[in-house]
Amino acid sequence: MTDIIKDSHGMSDTPEEREFELRAHIGSIWSGGRLFIGMYTFLIASLAFSYFYLRSSNNGLLWRPDHVTGPTAYGWAIWSLTMLAAGMAIFGRRRFRKGNSADWMIAGWVGLSAALLALFLQVWEWQKIPFYPGSSGYASTFIGYTIINLLTIAIVVYWLETTLARALRLRKELGGENAEYSMHPSAQSFRANVASMTYFLGFVAIASTLMFAMFYLL
Amino acid sequence: MTISAERPTEVNDMGDGPPDFIAQPKLRRHGLLGQHLGTAIIGGFLGYILGHWLGNYIASGYPYIANSGQNSIAVLLALALMVLGWLIGIGALNYPFAKMLGREAKGEVEYQGWTRYFRYNLDHKVVGIQYVVGVLVFFFTGGLLAMAIRTELLNPTVHVFSADTYIKIVSEHGTIMMMMASSVVVGPLGNYFVPLMIGARRMAFPRIEAFSFWIFSAGYLVIFSALFFGGFPTGWTGYAPLQTQAGPGMISYLFGFAIISIGMMAAGFNLAVTIINYRAPGMTWSRVPIFVWSIIATAALLTLASPVLLAAGLFGILDKTVQTAFYVTEHGGSSYLWENLFWFFGHPEVYIMALPGFGIVGEILPVFARKPLFAYRIAAAGMIGVALLSFFVWQHHLFQSGINPDMRPLFMLTTELISIPTGFIFLVGMGTLYKARIRYEVPMLFCMAVYFNFLIGGVSGVFLSDVPVNVTVHGGFFVLSHFHYTIMGGLIFAFFAGLYFWLPKMTGKKMNKKLGLWHFWTMFVFFNLTFFPMFIIGLLGQPRRVFTYAKNLQTLNDFSSISAFLLGASFLIFVANIMWSQFISPEKSPANPWDSLGLEWQTATPIPIYNFERIPVIMTDPYHYSEPGAPALADFGQATMAASASPPSSSTSADQ
Structure with a gap:
């Protein structure tokens, strides 16, 4: 026989049911994170398809006249900052898993700062584009790339910021207990979220590199 | 610890509840204060005004825009900020903003009373009902436009509308219906019944679920706004270069589809994650109801195919606003790029519409045949097979354009291949009915009609997958009749089967059987009388989307039009049934009126x-x-x- 836990609203759960709900919740964060990557892959693949379709079509020899390129310095800077944000998230999580929450927080804030700067530069880059958006196939897909990259970095910023803000509150909730080792449901949920976020940032690092190579190096 | 058959008996009070994401919802009763549909409308209106002003302010410095009378930037910003205001007004963004302050979900507040249907509610049952109303509004709007189309086609020489107005009505009808059809089962019945069928107490992401409905409803407003911006002349497929040449109404189309695609992704994402993680203990994959199998297959398509539509819409919007040239061949783009992106979404979309219909029918047949579902595993495998193959057939929409002719046999083959798992699903139904003592209740009649209609729609689809036939009948009424047989004859009949079957559970009230029978027979007869002649009309050469036709086709067109009006009237019987059974003379339904084991x-x-x-x-x-x-x-x-x-x-x- 197990107890029924009745909350202040008169509804009830058994401890087993709460554990089931918690497992399902954490599983949802895990599988949701992976599914989100799947969705995002198709979005980015659409851009890549457009790039190669127009490149191979080369209609009116207007794929890329005079081999115009987006502002390379900005491209390098944005890519580097995105990689820094992803790298910090991956490094931070490794430290977090070893119980070093402070390192994770510092890495997280550095990553967030890098992502914010990348976001700013991605917007600013529009001021510096040396071609008209409709001047060629490359020019068009480049504009599309900047929009999708902006969206990607914005998602990274939001996910990092909300996770860091949550970590600050969680410290109070756990009363000083280490979030990595705590069995409190909030801590378990937090760990699952950190894992999914890090996984997504790893994906962003790979996708950003491929996109950077396509638009700035090829 | 795991849940077992050993059941608790003792009750403890616990003042300090669990974390909100596993706590039970808090009940609250609310008046007119707070956020609801009214504040969403106000937010949407203010957003529209602000966006329009902002767009004019930004673009006024460019003489070619100022002189053209067509400021696409103003239209886009007006619509974008309208959607944003709508979402802020309904409260969809409260939680995302709260998360930025590190707050977790504040517990699921469930409003009580009728006002909950006008709020951002997190109860999947409320969202399901909201979707029922939402898709019916879509459906009846598209239906009225269909009546206008059939009115115009009564006579080849005497016209009610101009050619320009006619094509815009056709376009609006097609787009609204396709948007509706992509959510018609997943939204109302998927959201309402999937958690119940898998023994879950909640959705995995209730806020994403609620978001999917409210952005879906915003999508309706956006696509409907096209009528006020002069419409769009491309049909529901939005082909370039016509897309590039069209006026601001095209922005509504592109932005509307982008918005709807976000709603589809959200709905599919939440349902897939819920089914994977929230199945009750003991519900192995071999015990999952067939309807849930259909929903998870559909959810996979929704999450993976919709981003391509989003990208296609984004590129179209960029072409219309910042003058990129994705779809402009003369500037290094390609109109075929749109076709590829659109149909890479568009063909899985066909199965996004078809699979949930099969799921409903598979769920209902055993109840009225009083037999186990025949070859359950094959049905489930068929659904997954259809979902996978649907990503490899999109080029058959390009048989006539934008494809290397040498590639046509490959895509003919993949298209014909998909008829195999579809055939499995069909045969599962036949096997279930074989030697059954069938109870011909209203839901069952609708299910039988699905098989009848889908047989015609499916077989004509096999014809169309063959390149020679496709080349002959492409762009005509034959194709039109084929997809109406599959989508309306399959999906919409299945939707009504589901509604008649599950409404007693949703509302606790019985539907009137006599009115239900009237609805079924009129809808079934006049559906076939409307669309079957269109196969002949198509074979005789009448093209789609053209408001005039050869004089010798008038009799068939008139027959089809009159049948269409009567088909439209059959839905009034459904509306009357709803009004009578649910509001005027409600009668309590037995707890399990069909003796279902579900x-x-x-x-x-x-x-x-x-x-x-x-x-x-x-x-x-x-x-x-x-x-x-x-x-x-x-x-x-x-x-x-x-x-x-x-x-x-x-x-x-x-x-x-």
Whole structure:
């Protein structure tokens, strides 16, 4: 026989049911994170398809006249900052898993700062584009790339910021207990979220590199 | 610890509740204060005004825009900020903003009373009802436009509309109907019944679920706004270069589809994650109801195909606003790029529409045939097979354009291949009906009609997959008739089967059987009388989207038009049935009026806010009809057994 836990609203759960709900919740964060990557892959693949379709079509020899390129310095800077944000998230999580929450927080804030700067530069880059958006196939897909990259970095910023803000509150909730080792449901949920976020940032690092190579190096 | 058949009996009070994401929802009753549909409308209106002003301010410095009278930037910003205002007004962004301050979900607040249907509600049952109303609004709007089309086609020489207005009506009709059809089952019935069928007490991401509905409704406003911006002349497929040449109404089309695609992704994402993680203990994949299989296959398509539509819409919007040239061949783009992106989404979209219909029919047939679902595993495999193959057939839409002719046989083959798993699903239905003592209730009649209609739609689809036939009948009424047979004859009939079957559970009230029969027979007869002649009209050469035609086709067109008007009238019988059965003369439904073994029927009516008082432990699949000694479906725990008017054992024993 197990107890029924009745909350202040008169509804009830058994401890087993709460554990089931918690497992399902954490599983949802895990599988949701992976599914989100799947969705995002198709979005980015659409851009890549457009790039190669127009490149191979080369209609009116207007794929890329005079081999115009987006502002390379900005491209390098944005890519580097995105990689820094992803790298910090991956490094931070490794430290977090070893119980070093402070390192994770510092890495997280550095990553967030890098992502914010990348976001700013991605917007600013529009001021510096040396071609008209409709001047060629490359020019068009480049504009599309900047929009999708902006969206990607914005998602990274939001996910990092909300996770860091949550970590600050969680410290109070756990009363000083280490979030990595705590069995409190909030801590378990937090760990699952950190894992999914890090996984997504790893994906962003790979996708950003491929996109950077396509638009700035090829 | 795991949940087992051992059930608790002692009750402890616990003032300090669990974290909000596993806590039960808090009940609250609200008046007119707070956020609701009214504030969403105000937010949308203010957003529209602000966006329009902003767009004019930004673009006024460019003479070619100022002089053209067509400021696409103003239209886009007006629509974008309208959607943003709508979402802020309804409260969809409260939680995302709260998260930025590190707050977790504040517990699921469930509003009580009728006002909950006008709010950002997190109860999947409320969202399901909201979707029912939403898709019916879509459906009837598109239906009225269809009446206008058939009115115009009454006579080839005397015209009600100009050619320009006619094509815009056709375009709006097609787009609204396609948007509706992509959500018509997943939205209302998927959201409402999937958690109940898998023994879950909640959705994995209730806020994303609610978001999917409210952005879906915003999508309706956006696409409807096209009429006020002069419409768009491309049909629902939005082909370039016509797309590039069209006026601001095209922005509504592109932005509307982008918005709807976000809603589709959100709905599919939430449903997939819920089914994977929230299945009750004991519900192995081989015990998952066939409707849930259809929903997870659809959810996979929704999450993976919709981003391509989003990208295609984004590129189109960029072409219209910042003058990129994705679809402008003269500037290094390609109009075929749109075709590829659109149909890479568009063909999975066909199965996004078809699969849930098959799921409903597969769920209902055993109930009225009183037989187990025949070859359950093959049905499930067929659905997954269809979902996978649907990504490899899109080029058959380009047989006439934008494809290397040498590639046509490959895509002809993949298209014909997909008829194999589809055929499995069809044969599963036939096997279930074989030697059954069928009860011809209204939901069952709709299911039988699905098989009849889909047979015609499916077989004509096999013809169309063959390049020679496709080349001959492409762009004509034959194609039009084919897809109306599959989408309306399959999906919409299945949707009504589902509504008649599950409404007694959703509302606790019986639908009037006599009106239901009238609705079914008029809809079935006039559907076939409307669309079957179109096969002949198409073979005789009448093209789609053209408001005039050869004089010798007038008799067939008139026959089709009059049938269409009567088909339209058949839906008035449905509306009358809803009004009569649910509001004017409501009659309480028995707890399990069809003697179904489905898990959704085993909980109390009205359904508790948390679905099941105890999480059930599943013992078997729900299709053991007429099987002596069949095991009980699930262990619901003592408390639930007492609360439920129809415990599972009673249904099972009735069959024995």
